[in-house]
Amino acid sequence: MKRFLPITALAVFAYPAATISCQNGQGAANPQIFWDGGAIPDPVFRTYVLENFDTDRDGKISRKEADAVLAIDLGRLCGESSDTPAIESLAGVEHFRNLKQLICNGHALTELDLSKNTELNILKCKDNQLTTLDLSENTALLTLNCGRNPIKTLDLTENRALSMLVCDYNQLTVFDLSQNTALTQLFCGHNQLTALDLSENTMLTDLWCDYNRLTELDLSKNTELTDLSCGWNPITALDLSENTKLTYLNCLNNQLTALDLSENAALTELYCGYNRLTALDLSENTELIRLGCSDNPLIRLNLSDLAKLEAVSFDYENHEIQVITNSQTAFVSDLTRYMQSIEAEKQKKYRQQEE
Incomplete structure (x- = not known):
């Protein structure tokens, strides 16, 4: 079942990932560990590489050993x-x-140069300190999660194969x-x-796309x-008239005065609180x-066609709202409390009349 907060993006491929032991590297400050004299300045990354990819344990990474590496998972160590x-x-x-x-994910990276890693399919670099991210050479990229970084601009025009993008909590x-016509999942909230x-x-x-500054959202092409x-x-x-496959809708806390859901018969979850709705027609959303x-100024709420309803939240203490039900309506949560409060109000008035 889907939940409110954006979910952590899942990789679409799986590769055997190496592990790391919690020990810092030893020896010279910046030893040459690659066959061509190249080095890894960061001691933690260097230790990870040597422990997991130096298969002959000679203290060096040969070209053959490097070419065999398909996945690096540094995680939170x-x-x-x-x-x-x-x-x-x-x-x-x-x-x-x-x-x-x-x-x-979860390190202290301020820059990330992946221009030579042109075979990269999956990149997850969330929770760092990146302000920019150049992925122009990573044209094979399918999944990108760069959330929770202070990134201000993100150029993805060369990443045309991208299908999942998570860039929430940036700037x-x-x-x-x-150019990202293959995109199927986009999480860009909190920008x-x-x-x-x-x-x-x-x-x-x-x-x-929660928590942004959007005043309009055209979804007519996203069928x-x-x-x-x-x-x-x-x-x-x-306007959701073209989105007939919609099953989950969260439009909380906007400035909506109307919401037409007549074409969204597949909806199973709807959260539209904290708007300015005075009416809500759910007759097609069975x-x-x-x-x-x-927290809407609703004066009427017809739930009589919602036999599958398992949870409902509305202003049940607002006795001005008219709630319509029938024998098929599922009596749950606020609906039950609403009915109880209405009955209590009736009993109170009855007692006052008796007095």
């Missing part, structure tokens, strides 16, 4: 309780020319996705985007969309399982 310092540089990674997967104000042109991304199935989370934006209108519509 033995967990948060480890005394191993964060990696500050991946200089030396250019020697692994066949590298397909690089995971370096992006605008970016061009017109400063004022516009988002997705007209060329017709294969998009998942879009999470494959199944998951949409666009909450916490100043969006005033949302597949709804979860509904959240609190």
Whole structure:
């Protein structure tokens, strides 16, 4: 079941990943460890490479050993309780020319040069200190997660094979996705985007663009969309008439005064609270399982067709709202509390009349 917060992106490929022991490198400050005299300045990265890829244990990485490396997974290095310092540089990674997967989340990287790693399919570098990221030579890239970095610009025009992009929690104000026509999943929430042109991304199935500065969102070309989370934006209108495959919609905390869901019969989850809706027609949304519509000036809420409803949240203490149900309606959460409060109010008035 889908949840509110953007999920951590999953890799679309799996390669055998090496492990690291929590020990710092020994010896000279910057020893030459590659066959061509190349070095790895960062002691933690150097130790990782030698422990996992120096198969003949001669203290060097030969060209054959380097070419055999397909995946590097630095992760968080033995967990948060480890005394191993964060990696500050991946200089030396250019020697692994066949590298397909690089995971370096949660370190202290301020730059990342992958211009020689042209076979790279998967890059996960979230939770670092990157301000820029040049991926112009990584044309084989399929999955990119660069979330939680202070990146201000992101040029992906050369990454036309990209299918998954996670760039949330950055400082992006605008970016061009017109060349990324293979994109199916986009997570760009918690940025400063004022516009988002997705007209060329017709294969998009998942879009999470919460916490930006979007005033409008044109999804008319994104007919494959199944998951949409666009909450916490100043969006005033949302046309979903072409998104008939939509199953999950979160448009919380916008400035919507109307929401037409008549073409979205596949919806199973709807969260539209904290808007300005005075009406909400759910007669065509009979597949709804979860509904959240609190903090709207609704005067009428018809739930009589929602037999599959398992959870509902609305202003149940607002006795001005008229809630319509029938014997098929699932009585759950706020709906039950609403009915109980209505009955309590009736009993209170009855007692007052008796007095």
